[in-house]
Amino acid sequence: MLREHNLKVTPQRLGILSILEDTGHISIEELFTFIRKDFSSISIATLYKNINFMLEVNILKEVKIPNSKSKYEISKDEHSHMVCRKCQKLEDITLCLDGVIEHASEKSGYSFDENALVLSGVCPQCQLA
Ligand SMILES: [Zn+2]
Ligand SMILES: [Zn+2]
Incomplete structure (x- = not known):
């Protein structure tokens, strides 16, 4: 998926995508907790940067929930x-x-x-x- 969008395939990006695949929808905070298990040195800033990058190229989508924190999911058919x-x-x-x-x-x-x-x-x- 990353290659299709001409994005560099980094272990961190793969890690983020595999967590999203398992969880379906996840908030940044939850994602941060999960990703730190595999990449203990990752900062929240780096995570945000990766997420924003993947949002820009439409690999990920933000789900804005009223009165709650946004969650993120892998882009798929409209739902x-x-x-x-x-x-x-x-x-x-x-x-x-x-x-x-x-x-x-x-x-x-x-x-x-x-x-x-x-x-x-x-x-x-x-x-x-
Ligand atoms: Zn319930
Ligand atoms: Zn969804």
Whole structure:
């Protein structure tokens, strides 16, 4: 993936990607904790630099969660997110938003090119608890 984007393949970048592959979505702080296990000398500044770099070339995506810290994921097909208010779990969900976007455009005259939808509520497990 890094090579496809003409990015230098560094062990740290590979480390970051493999953590993201395992976790799905992760905050910088969580990522920092994980990456330090393999690269004990990495600084948070270096981690930010690597993340920003991979965001710029679209290998990674930032998931902005209302009232919470952003999480990062490996770019894939467009999808929306669900976040559980109780356990803070973040999950993917694929929804067809075509009609919604169209409707919003008609109503507002905006031309939309980004639809980062995050639905928040209580997940099935927490509803049982
Ligand atoms: Zn939950
Ligand atoms: Zn996602």
